[in-house]
Amino acid sequence: MTRFLAPVALLAAGMLLGSTTGHAWDKPSERYLDVHKTYSGASCPLEADQIAHFVYFARDRDAIHDHPLLKNERLAGAQIMYSWRQLEPARGRYDFSAIQDDLVYLAAHGKKLFVQLQDASFSQAFKPVPNYLLTLQFDGGVSPQFTDEGRLEGWVAKRWNSAVQDRFAALLAALGAEFDGEIEGLNLQETAIGITARTDASFSPEKYAHGLKVNLRALKSAFPTSTVMQYANFMPGEWLPWENKGYLRGLYDFGEETGVGLGAPDLIYTRKGQLNHALAMMHEGNYTTPLGIAVQDGNYIGTTNTLKVVDDHENIVPVLHAFAKDFLKVDYMFWGNQKPYFEQDLLSCL
Template identity: 65%
Template sequence: MNVKLLIGLAIALASPLSALIATPASAADNIANRYLKASEPYSKATCPVKPDGINNFVYFSRDREAIQGHPLLTNTRFSGAQIMYSWRNLEPSEGQYDFSDIKADVDYLAQHGKKLFIQLQDASFSPEYKPVPNYLLTDKFDGGVTGQYTDDGKLEGWVAKRWNDAVHARFERLLLALGKEFDGRIEGVNLQETAIGVTAKSDHSFSAARYIEGIKANMQALKTAFPKSTTMIYANFMPDEWLPWDDKGYLRGIYDFGNQIGVGLGAPDLMVTRKNQLNHALAMMHENSFTVPLGIAVQDGNYIGETGTEKVVKKRKNLVPMLHAFAADFLKVNYMFWVNQQPYFEEDVLPCFAEYKNIQGGQ
């Protein structure tokens, strides 16, 4: 997620407004800070976490082999595993699909009474990895992918041209093939985050309007392909918009559309003290009512209040009970995806999701 680039865009877009707002105590500043202390009421939450109807999954990214013998298999508090599968691996050549990894994971989890939640990868945060099939990397599909860049112009990954009609048509066929094979057999499937490091300057085929159309088209195709299993999109940030100052209705529109067609809404990174996340996806969930499932992912670094880091902090407060309480009460989510990051998952998550007994009721 290229938050730095989005912040840079926001500053540029908000500059006329800044000239009119003179003091830190302004209304715009106040609204931007409105949720900064929202997590404080949940800071005293403790372990073990009481069952509350949230479906808890363990997120393995693309490390699918790690589910073998994993503690989630014998813990009734976890519904199953969320695993990322790249478009590149699922369609090695045009129209030829290989779902063998998914089938193996569905069967293995089922042996232990667990379900699979698929995350489809069409974007990467590695300059070395293009997550789409080679046949898309041609003129017929306008190259198929485009680079994601930081605000200083550094290439940080790739994303499928979601706004390109030809690329969308191939993605829709992938979804339909997956749905034919797995709808009703898996717990759910989610599309990757909407935040991308792309601008009209870095890719002349891109525009915010076309991007919104492409995202909605993918959402509709997802719902058509999976009428039984849970469907979801990680809608966290949108290009050319920065909330709350520059609200063009882009992100809000995605949430409204998902609720309208029956596609769940979610986001990566449960960052409860960061204005960026609080003013975007977390605000969307908190401020609105939904008839579709909501989900939130606790990803690398979130166990220590950061994001995208492999840092190991030995002396730390266990944030898991607070994160769970915040997600349950403030966001009212139906799904939580806990990343299998060590040592935090073993030392912090598992103790909080031990088999729970209602001592007061004598059970």
């Protein structure tokens, strides 16, 4: 989507950024575009760090069995996604057996479990919430997500709906009662969604920003011991640095205030979108709460959301690691279990 600001607003924004970024004021959206070049000399093996490295399996739980991570001392454990629908098959009736099984298996190999709680999908066929939420009482429970081209691409729980928030808080409380202090952590999915007031009249960016904070309070209350984290990458209704409504910055500030860590999917250091949003938030803040970054499908070859295999490619894992360690200063890295790059590029550097 093309976005415009009046010349006076553009000048003001440039002057503001220029006060902290030197000559970058004339192109504030490109102020971090060349930072990765600083780390171009990084090589294998990866430098020592204090980062907890996890392998991300999405919903492919079975893949952890006999996986190379179990024998690698530098990999702390597995990050696995579990859907709200899976964990609450009926209202108030919870089934955490999958989490328990994975926790026990990993622990037997000296590894930890990091839970990713799914309430959004990128599948037209899969609504990741329990059936009881898909009723009038919860205004349908979910909203359809659309691509920029207007194509249906999935569904997301109505995070801005107070009735849905109450049920989500109940799920978090039940999870915390069972697993707080047992799992390494739990993260909520990304804040970026393909929804506007035109596609759902109940939605507004302001309601959404408020609803996320409600959920974060419930998350921290449920898990006072284990790490908790929100993947906060983009927020509807703003596009940084030009259209800054304070939504994303406000979420990072709120996480620091409440003790909820912040993270993001997609470690892509050559795209202005990522650089001006989550990556900028991490770099520019001074956090006491944990930060995390995910290397997801496509990130191993400098793109996103692709399963294509590029045989003749540069191994950028050392640069990804150095950028995350020194520029973002993260506490967690979640490396996607994408073939062939996980074993070919990452394991060869560990």
